[in-house]
Amino acid sequence: MQMFERLILEDADKDLFKSVRALKDSEWSTDFTEIVSLRRRLLILQKWRCAYCQNPIQADENGHRELDHILPKGASPWNSPAKRVSNQFDDRRHTNGYPNFRFEPRNLVIACKVCNNNKGTFDALKDRRRSIVRYPSAARVLWVSPHEHSYSDHVRLNTSCWTYTELTDEGKYLIETCKLSDINNLTELCKLRASALMARADGFPHEVRTLANSISTKTQSIEASVDVLIEKYPGLDRTEANDLLKITANSMKSIDLAELEKANRVLRAATLRLGGGT
Ligand SMILES: [Zn+2]
Structure with missing residues (x-):
């Protein structure tokens, strides 16, 4: 973008x-x-x-x-x-x-x-x-x-x-x-952006992919994305959400099929654990 x-x-x-x-x-x-x-x-x-x-x-x-x-x-x-x-x-x-x-x-x-x-x-x-x-x-x-x-x-x-x-x-x-330059204001801006993205996505896997896509295109910070994700899904801890978004975002920039497969596997596992569909 x-x-x-x-x-x-x-x-x-x-x-x-x-x-x-x-x-x-x-x-x-x-x-x-x-x-x-x-x-x-x-x-x-x-x-x-x-x-x-x-x-x-x-x-x-x-x-x-x-x-x-x-x-x-x-x-x-x-x-x-x-x-x-x-x-x-x-x-x-x-x-x-x-x-x-x-x-x-x-x-x-x-x-x-x-x-x-x-x-x-x-x-x-x-x-x-x-x-x-x-x-x-x-x-x-x-x-x-x-x-x-x-x-x-x-x-x-x-x-x-x-x-x-x-x-x-x-x-x-x-x-x-x-x-x-006001950190509270920046955090608010980032979270607003992330929440708006989440609201337009349908279900957990789509929400993760949408957030990861905006991270990979540098339109969103990973911290704010983790914040909104764990807010909506309390079963997800911060480290897991961070890894999930990172792996998914990296796979979007990569042409390596193994990366893509790994990202899909991790996302599928998290989705199943949270009880959502794919
Ligand atoms: Zn503005």
């Missing part, structure tokens, strides 16, 4: 963007057909990944993906007049919002629920002391702008253990705001 770098538009996207901008006098709603089309298109352009943490978006459904306004569309509820024009990092959740950009496609990206919640009303405009009329270029925004920046220029993401390292100030602000 490919990672998401930046939004690269095609000619047809310009017409879609135009139709979204034409809604500018309407109240915000995700029900407009133009917004639905934009959301679907962004999912494809983002390779079905969250623009901020790169976690795979499992489904185009509520709870899995959210259409995020990079600059918040509305005011924060606890809006202090002094703080809403302050450029201090800690004051940036106080904002008047940017209702003029609620239908600006460059202000819209797909994010996962966890990142969207962490970001909240964070206002990333570099200089908030002056009001703006036109949508700002990436140079005037504090963090990685998926419409203009390449993600890997700003954040180094190690997909083996899902750790994020800032390479630039923009990367630093993204990591801090979405809490991508």
Whole structure:
């Protein structure tokens, strides 16, 4: 599975963007057909990944993906007049919002629920002391702008253990705001991903194979997969779950038939012991 770098538009996207901008006098709603089309298109352009943490978006459904306004569309509820024009990092959740950009496609990206919640009303405009009329270029925004920046220029993401390292100030602000260096948050992200995968699989062997596949394609951590597996199947201990996932994931990358056979044997034995079908 490919990672998401930046939004690269095609000619047809310009017409879609135009139709979204034409809604500018309407109240915000995700029900407009133009917004639905934009959301679907962004999912494809983002390779079905969250623009901020790169976690795979499992489904185009509520709870899995959210259409995020990079600059918040509305005011924060606890809006202090002094703080809403302050450029201090800690004051940036106080904002008047940017209702003029609620239908600006460059202000819209797909994010996962966890990142969207962490970001909240964070206002990333570099200089908030002056009001703006036109949508700002990436140079005037504090963090990685998926419409203009390449993600890997700003954040180094190690997909083996899902750790994020800032390479630039923009990367630093993204990591801090979405809490991508907060271990509790990362664990939550991983477990959400693993639970979503489990929910879409049918029965123990399929669940193991689905999780193992995402481990072998580096879209999931083995630790989170073990966590959700033993949570659902208390008869499985941590070591056994870890070995099972490792062997199955390795067999998916291997062309060695013996590896495949070993993986099938181990999975069959665990399935029988847990009383499930194959
Ligand atoms: Zn995310």
